[in-house]
Amino acid sequence: MAVTAFDSRPDPSVTFGAVHPGTNYLNANYGVRSWLFTKDHKRIAILYLVTITIMFAVGGLAALAIRLELLTPAGDLVGDDTYNKLFTLHGVVMVFFFLIPAIPAVLGNFALPLMIGARDLAFPRLNLLSWYVFVVAALFTTYAMLTGGVDTGWTFYTPYSTEASNTNVTTAGLGIFISGFSSILTGLNFLVTIHRMRAPGMTWTRLPLFAWGLYATSIIFILGTPVIAITVLLVALERTLHLGIFDPALGGDPILFQHLFWFYSHPAVYIMILPAMGVTSELITCFSRNKIFGYHFIAASSVAIALLGFLVWGHHMFVSGQSVHASLVFSFLSFFVAIPSAVKVFNWTATLYKGSITFETPMLYALGFIGLFTIGGLTGLFLAAIGVDVHVHDTYFIVAHFHYIMVGATLMGYLGGLHYWFPKITGRMYPENLARVAAFLVFIGFNLTFFPQFVLGYLGMPRRYHVYPDEFQVLNVLSTAGASILGVGYLLPFLYFLWAFRYGAFASANPWHSSGLEWTTPSPPPTENFDVTPVVTNDPYEYPAYVPPRK
Amino acid sequence: MSAVIREPSDVAPAPYVAHHFDDAEQQFEASTLGMWIFLATEVLFFGGALSAFAYYYWQNADAFEAASNHLDLVAGTINTAVLLSSSLSMVLAVHAAQTAGRGRQIFWLLVTFALGAAFLGIKTYEYAHKFHEGLVPGPFFRYAGPNAPQHEMFISFYFALTGLHALHMIIGLGIMGTLTVLSWRGWFSPAYFTPVEVSGLYWHFVDIVWIFLFPLLYLLGRH
Amino acid sequence: MIQSLPLLPRAASTIAGNVDALFSYILGVSLFFATLIAVLIVVFAIRYRRRPGRELAPSSAGNLPLEIGWMVVPLAIAMTMFVWGASVFVAMRSPPDNSLQVYVVGRRWMWKVQHVEGKREIDSLHVPVGRPVKLTMTSEDVIHSFYIPAFRLKQDAVPGRYTILWFEATKAGRYHLFCAEYCGTQHSRMIGDIVALEPAEYQAWLAGESAPGAGTVSMVDAGQDLFNQLGCATCHKMDGEGRGPILAGVPGSHVALANGATVVADDSYLRESILDPQAKVTRGFQPIMPTYKGLVSEDQLLQLIEYIKSLQPPARVAQAAQGAQPAAARE
Numbered sequence A: 001m002a003v004t005a006f007d008s009r010p011d012p013s014v015t016f017g018a019v020h021p022g023t024n025y026l027n028a029n030y031g032v033r034s035w036l037f038t039k040d041h042k043r044i045a046i047l048y049l050v051t052i053t054i055m056f057a058v059g060g061l062a063a064l065a066i067r068l069e070l071l072t073p074a075g076d077l078v079g080d081d082t083y084n085k086l087f088t089l090h091g092v093v094m095v096f097f098f099l100i101p102a103i104p105a106v107l108g109n110f111a112l113p114l115m116i117g118a119r120d121l122a123f124p125r126l127n128l129l130s131w132y133v134f135v136v137a138a139l140f141t142t143y144a145m146l147t148g149g150v151d152t153g154w155t156f157y158t159p160y161s162t163e164a165s166n167t168n169v170t171t172a173g174l175g176i177f178i179s180g181f182s183s184i185l186t187g188l189n190f191l192v193t194i195h196r197m198r199a200p201g202m203t204w205t206r207l208p209l210f211a212w213g214l215y216a217t218s219i220i221f222i223l224g225t226p227v228i229a230i231t232v233l234l235v236a237l238e239r240t241l242h243l244g245i246f247d248p249a250l251g252g253d254p255i256l257f258q259h260l261f262w263f264y265s266h267p268a269v270y271i272m273i274l275p276a277m278g279v280t281s282e283l284i285t286c287f288s289r290n291k292i293f294g295y296h297f298i299a300a301s302s303v304a305i306a307l308l309g310f311l312v313w314g315h316h317m318f319v320s321g322q323s324v325h326a327s328l329v330f331s332f333l334s335f336f337v338a339i340p341s342a343v344k345v346f347n348w349t350a351t352l353y354k355g356s357i358t359f360e361t362p363m364l365y366a367l368g369f370i371g372l373f374t375i376g377g378l379t380g381l382f383l384a385a386i387g388v389d390v391h392v393h394d395t396y397f398i399v400a401h402f403h404y405i406m407v408g409a410t411l412m413g414y415l416g417g418l419h420y421w422f423p424k425i426t427g428r429m430y431p432e433n434l435a436r437v438a439a440f441l442v443f444i445g446f447n448l449t450f451f452p453q454f455v456l457g458y459l460g461m462p463r464r465y466h467v468y469p470d471e472f473q474v475l476n477v478l479s480t481a482g483a484s485i486l487g488v489g490y491l492l493p494f495l496y497f498l499w500a501f502r503y504g505a506f507a508s509a510n511p512w513h514s515s516g517l518e519w520t521t522p523s524p525p526p527t528e529n530f531d532v533t534p535v536v537t538n539d540p541y542e543y544p545a546y547v548p549p550r551k
Numbered sequence B: 001m002s003a004v005i006r007e008p009s010d011v012a013p014a015p016y017v018a019h020h021f022d023d024a025e026q027q028f029e030a031s032t033l034g035m036w037i038f039l040a041t042e043v044l045f046f047g048g049a050l051s052a053f054a055y056y057y058w059q060n061a062d063a064f065e066a067a068s069n070h071l072d073l074v075a076g077t078i079n080t081a082v083l084l085s086s087s088l089s090m091v092l093a094v095h096a097a098q099t100a101g102r103g104r105q106i107f108w109l110l111v112t113f114a115l116g117a118a119f120l121g122i123k124t125y126e127y128a129h130k131f132h133e134g135l136v137p138g139p140f141f142r143y144a145g146p147n148a149p150q151h152e153m154f155i156s157f158y159f160a161l162t163g164l165h166a167l168h169m170i171i172g173l174g175i176m177g178t179l180t181v182l183s184w185r186g187w188f189s190p191a192y193f194t195p196v197e198v199s200g201l202y203w204h205f206v207d208i209v210w211i212f213l214f215p216l217l218y219l220l221g222r223h
Numbered sequence C: 001m002i003q004s005l006p007l008l009p010r011a012a013s014t015i016a017g018n019v020d021a022l023f024s025y026i027l028g029v030s031l032f033f034a035t036l037i038a039v040l041i042v043v044f045a046i047r048y049r050r051r052p053g054r055e056l057a058p059s060s061a062g063n064l065p066l067e068i069g070w071m072v073v074p075l076a077i078a079m080t081m082f083v084w085g086a087s088v089f090v091a092m093r094s095p096p097d098n099s100l101q102v103y104v105v106g107r108r109w110m111w112k113v114q115h116v117e118g119k120r121e122i123d124s125l126h127v128p129v130g131r132p133v134k135l136t137m138t139s140e141d142v143i144h145s146f147y148i149p150a151f152r153l154k155q156d157a158v159p160g161r162y163t164i165l166w167f168e169a170t171k172a173g174r175y176h177l178f179c180a181e182y183c184g185t186q187h188s189r190m191i192g193d194i195v196a197l198e199p200a201e202y203q204a205w206l207a208g209e210s211a212p213g214a215g216t217v218s219m220v221d222a223g224q225d226l227f228n229q230l231g232c233a234t235c236h237k238m239d240g241e242g243r244g245p246i247l248a249g250v251p252g253s254h255v256a257l258a259n260g261a262t263v264v265a266d267d268s269y270l271r272e273s274i275l276d277p278q279a280k281v282t283r284g285f286q287p288i289m290p291t292y293k294g295l296v297s298e299d300q301l302l303q304l305i306e307y308i309k310s311l312q313p314p315a316r317v318a319q320a321a322q323g324a325q326p327a328a329a330r331e
Helices: A031-037 A041-069 A080-099 A102-116 A124-146 A160-164 A171-195 A209-241 A252-286 A297-311 A323-354 A363-382 A384-392 A395-425 A432-459 A470-504 B022-057 B061-068 B073-099 B102-133 B148-184 B194-218 C016-046 C064-094 C199-207 C219-229 C269-275 C298-310 C314-322 C326-330
Strands: C100-106 C110-115 C121-122 C123-130 C132-139 C145-146 C152-155 C165-170 C174-177 C192-197 C254-256 C262-264
Touching: A031 A041, A031 B148, A041 A080, A041 A102, A041 A124, A041 A395, A041 A470, A080 A124, A080 A395, A080 C199, A102 A124, A102 A171, A102 A252, A102 A395, A102 A470, A124 A171, A171 A209, A171 B022, A209 A252, A209 A297, A209 B022, A209 B148, A252 A323, A252 A363, A252 A395, A252 B022, A297 A323, A323 A384, A323 C016, A323 C064, A363 A384, A363 A395, A363 A432, A363 C016, A363 C064, A363 C152, A384 A432, A384 C016, A384 C152, A395 A432, A395 A470, B022 B061, B022 B148, B022 B194, B022 C298, B061 B148, B061 C110, B073 B194, B073 C165, B102 B148, B148 B194, C064 C298, C100 C123, C100 C145, C100 C152, C100 C254, C100 C298, C110 C123, C110 C298, C123 C132, C123 C152, C123 C199, C132 C145, C132 C152, C132 C298, C152 C165, C192 C199, C219 C298, C269 C298
Parallel strands: C100 C132, C123 C192
Antiparallel strands: C100 C110, C110 C121, C132 C165, C145 C152, C145 C174, C174 C192, C254 C262
């Protein structure tokens, strides 16, 4: 949308007009049925927000229990089996029911059509179906966890998961299988929407980078999810019908399971990070009022990560019995996949150069994202070098590495995006100062929780250990202390978002003075998004050159 | 300076164009692209299972080739002919939706349905025979010859692969039934035939999966 | 230098120093780039913060040479990490020929160690300092992983196959042994000690008293007993008159199979031939060997393999006895 009269005054949003006088998507109709049978992508995003928040709480409580247990070397809070079920629950819920869907299904569903000037996603009913499928999957898996639990770890390696575990593996596996359909439907919807529903004038090189991030993520949804589906199905068949596909006693190969599993689960981690990277591009440009540095490179790097990510799964299997040659190839390729991520970090940093930077909460989360993603990504280099990985594989070094990316990066990207689009979603502003305090708590709590785990891992503490030698206690105590701070940091947004939805100051259409089509609609938008189909004539992030402020 | 273009109320929309699409053409293109993407997921789904099968074939080539002789080649060949014919009838059904009235549409849809049902009928016969012979994976497997574990592995894959395929066929029959009802209600015309088109893509894909399964399972042992 | 930091475990193997050095290198590079990014972000955040007169930015567009540069340079650095990591890894996977052979069988939730001389251990492994030790490992049930942090080494123990881990201890001492692949209820209790002893002490330990009931029958002798008890000797006669092939000299050789292929007779092949004899039938022989699946444990399989490895081929024995005669005798 061409922007002419760009108001450069700082924005206390309460002075800029009230909520759109007409109806918006929230008050268009009332009643439970109008929500449960909605076809509006914005309402579906809210439905996802509610469900995903519940699942995050479930996974988070498990994490709290784990960290409490690990305060002492002995197993004095829960028994061995319970502990094993807790970390399995934590992993399964956080990976499949939080990290993979969160940004795409909440922020992507809400913002993508608005950002590209469309009235909705390509298949609104499939969108609603994807939410119902997600809920069914979550219920299935929660049922499995509550009625006896699962103790295989979220990676459910064979033959433990097929032969030895006497827990609800099949039920949980079916829950994961079903959740895969939710991912596939979302990815399918996003791909077709981006291909076919862009507003006139929005060429591929004018797509916002969040859309590019979602596009690349959707490629992985489509190509990767079916493989975990067939894998989990084969495990379920083996458990119930005693097929011998992964059982060495019947001629099967347990390592084949690992290949099939990681073929999806490695690209899955890029599902988790690419949308957060897209959010970061939006936030960095908006809060430094600067065009993104290297638009084409950031867009291309998203797609490169999606594709290269399918070639490196064997780096999870260096000590599994995989051949030397295969390991060398996977190590080599794993170093390549680091480069597009580095390109993004450099470009974001360069975007700050000569910008005009403010530090509202979304920006704090975006800067935190860059810092923590850099650390998490660099620790990936240690793991790609096989000589080091042999020592740290299956230790807390790995745990720290992936939590830096998943929690330090993805979760902060999610929170940053939630704060950024909160005024658009609800028509209200959240309390800024309290939000900044929460952001700092999250950052500090996070580092205190997970940095000691790098040290623990190199010292040799294996992961998934219920009890551990005394010499590891000090670092574990530090980690648990950090986790309690982190917990408070997460609780605060939950509380003040709820408060602000009802009592927050009204927000204008564009409280952040951001470019982007979604900010040309009222806050909250009407159900149809645009009264008039926009025509795009500008590149994204076209913040005009310096204009003297109005007297 | 945004121009007003292509407002929904300016152009009389074709029937059944959803509100969020600009016109029927956009809806058609979106739907077909969506189906192609869904079929890509199916390729990866069956591909995963076929990769596992290929790995074990590479490890146990002799035993798998011997085990392939357990399968009923006649039934498999007839089924292949049946499915290929059903793809032809499906193409004719799509063509009828594009050009003809509902009489011909319903005719070809029902022919496709019948051929699909025949496929499943023959498959049921094959499965029943396998149960009878004890060539079923799991605790009831019995085979007196050498390399029994490898034979059981082959049979496991046979049931898993053809079972998944059969499940997709059953879904396909449901789709054919739905299309028949919609056609009878007069939904399809040269202006709007998208559901038939995308269902045709699905049906052809399920046929192609069988074209892969047939040689890999039935023809492995016949040199 | 890095050893003086209290953040590293003790280093007690020949490869540990290499691993720590590689780690330090990657750490240095990481610290450099992390600090660079952090400093740039802080400096830019302060220098370019919004203030009156600085409301908007003069838009930046991009810089192709910079983009190429910061792709090529990190890639080049990454390749050095790859090469170094690969060389350390290849060394880890190349046990020297004169390695001391020890066998490890993991099962839930203990490590069973068998020394060739017959000494058996549970959850501990005594090794001599200064001598390469090669572990051949398997599992009786699920995947476990044999992890010695002080040596910077681990390897999965996988059911149905043998995996190898080799090391050379450099310092006498007691070091943690952990199971590092989740295996169920008592995964975190499947731990033990690696006890590295000076060579003289190690010999003393080998010769010394064993735990009651463990016995000190060597693996070869135990294997020979099994070979006779299980009836293997009936078909695998030493003189080649039996229905099965001569086993002496087979380990390590190339075996021609009935289907035309050739395989190397490694430990896994020997194990498979006992448990699933029809899988790889030797050319020229009938597929009549019965399976011993369920009749031998993993420990016993290793004893049988050690016994088979100890067999001297009769032809070679005869040649050695005949000395320089063979060529003339055949004319």
